[in-house]
Amino acid sequence: MAAVAVVQGASRGLGLAFCRHILLHRPSAALVATCRRPSGAATWRAVGAGNPGRVTVPAAGRGPAGGRQGGGGPRSGKRSGRADLVVNCSATLHPSGKGETSLRDVSAEDVMATLTTNSVGPLLMAKYFCPLLQRGGGKFGQQHPEKAKQHSGILINMTARVGSIGDNVLGGWYSYRMSKAALNMATKNLSIELGRNRQKVVCVSLHPGTVDTDLSRPYHKNVPKNKLFSADYSVQCLMSIIDRLNIDKTGKAYAWDGSEIPW
Numbered sequence: 001m002a003a004v005a006v007v008q009g010a011s012r013g014l015g016l017a018f019c020r021h022i023l024l025h026r027p028s029a030a031l032v033a034t035c036r037r038p039s040g041a042a043t044w045r046a047v048g049a050g051n052p053g054r055v056t057v058p059a060a061g062r063g064p065a066g067g068r069q070g071g072g073g074p075r076s077g078k079r080s081g082r083a084d085l086v087v088n089c090s091a092t093l094h095p096s097g098k099g100e101t102s103l104r105d106v107s108a109e110d111v112m113a114t115l116t117t118n119s120v121g122p123l124l125m126a127k128y129f130c131p132l133l134q135r136g137g138g139k140f141g142q143q144h145p146e147k148a149k150q151h152s153g154i155l156i157n158m159t160a161r162v163g164s165i166g167d168n169v170l171g172g173w174y175s176y177r178m179s180k181a182a183l184n185m186a187t188k189n190l191s192i193e194l195g196r197n198r199q200k201v202v203c204v205s206l207h208p209g210t211v212d213t214d215l216s217r218p219y220h221k222n223v224p225k226n227k228l229f230s231a232d233y234s235v236q237c238l239m240s241i242i243d244r245l246n247i248d249k250t251g252k253a254y255a256w257d258g259s260e261i262p263w
């Protein structure tokens with residue numbers, strides 16, 4: 001039984017790097033890659049075209065307001081009827097491209113848009129894909145060698161350190177921070193609900209570091225060169241965390257270096 005990985009938000013940035021990594025380093029894994037405009041994502045098209053037969057790109061679904069962000073829904077994994085790994089990557093920093101620096105910049109519309117994409121979208125992905133993860137074969141992560149299989153699937157929500165309430169000393173970025181704090185609560189809730197059944201799903205939030213992608217571009221000049229990771233390097237670090245996940249590590253947030261981030 002081949003492993004099945006689902007990457008949501010595969011068009012660019014970290015989502016695209018997850019796709020590249022899985023195709024390169026998991027030669028037997030099938031990949032389901034979702035993004036809202038599959039035909040518009042040139043780099044993504046090139047990756048998919050180079051791997052015929054291994055990649056499924058589901059038809060784009062409705063937008064966030066319609067409930068299925070970035071395409072997908074349960075049909076996405078139907079090819080095999082199960083999934084071993086789902087990575088929710090899609091997010092926006094803010095509709096303007098820059099986070100709010102103070103209350104002056106806050107608007108209800110922008111807060112709602114950011115929450116819809118960053119918090120509601122991944123939660124609905126979990127809703128639609130958890131049945132597939134519960135039917136997974138536990139092909140990602142680490143099972144306890146001395147025990148029966150402990151998890152059937154892994155759900156990753158890409159968070160950000162700035163979503164940590166305990167770690168917040170600078171303030172600002174109301175919409176983005178709130179959206180990631182809400183996402184972290186969803187991760188915790190999901191870990192409890194999906195950890196109850198016999199077929200357990202490991203649910204964690206992962207922070208990728210500061211990564212050279214479009215999302216963080218307005219801030220790159222303030223980041224020391226050795227602290228600005230390439231998407232491929234960040235995903236390599238994140239995949240090595242995923243490889244070591246088991247049910248004991250569910251319901252937590254981890255940074256790219258494996259350290260735990262307080263909620």
Ligand SMILES: NC(=O)c1ccc[n+]([C@@H]2O[C@H](COP(=O)([O-])OP(=O)(O)OC[C@H]3O[C@@H](n4cnc5c(N)ncnc54)[C@H](OP(=O)(O)O)[C@@H]3O)[C@@H](O)[C@H]2O)c1
Pocket residue numbers: 009010011012013014015035036037041064069070088089090091092117158159160161207208209210211212213214215216
């Ligand atoms: N880059 C960093 O430094 C950094 C740091 C901490 C956390 N993160 C987190 O890492 C994850 C990946 O970020 P990234 O840096 O790869 O960002 P990115 O390069 O800007 O890519 C963003 C992705 O989200 C999708 N997206 C944005 N708005 C959407 C919407 N309304 N509906 C559906 N899809 C939408 C984009 O799709 P389109 O191509 O269709 O627009 C794209 O696939 C995010 O969760 C982000 O919060 C990133």
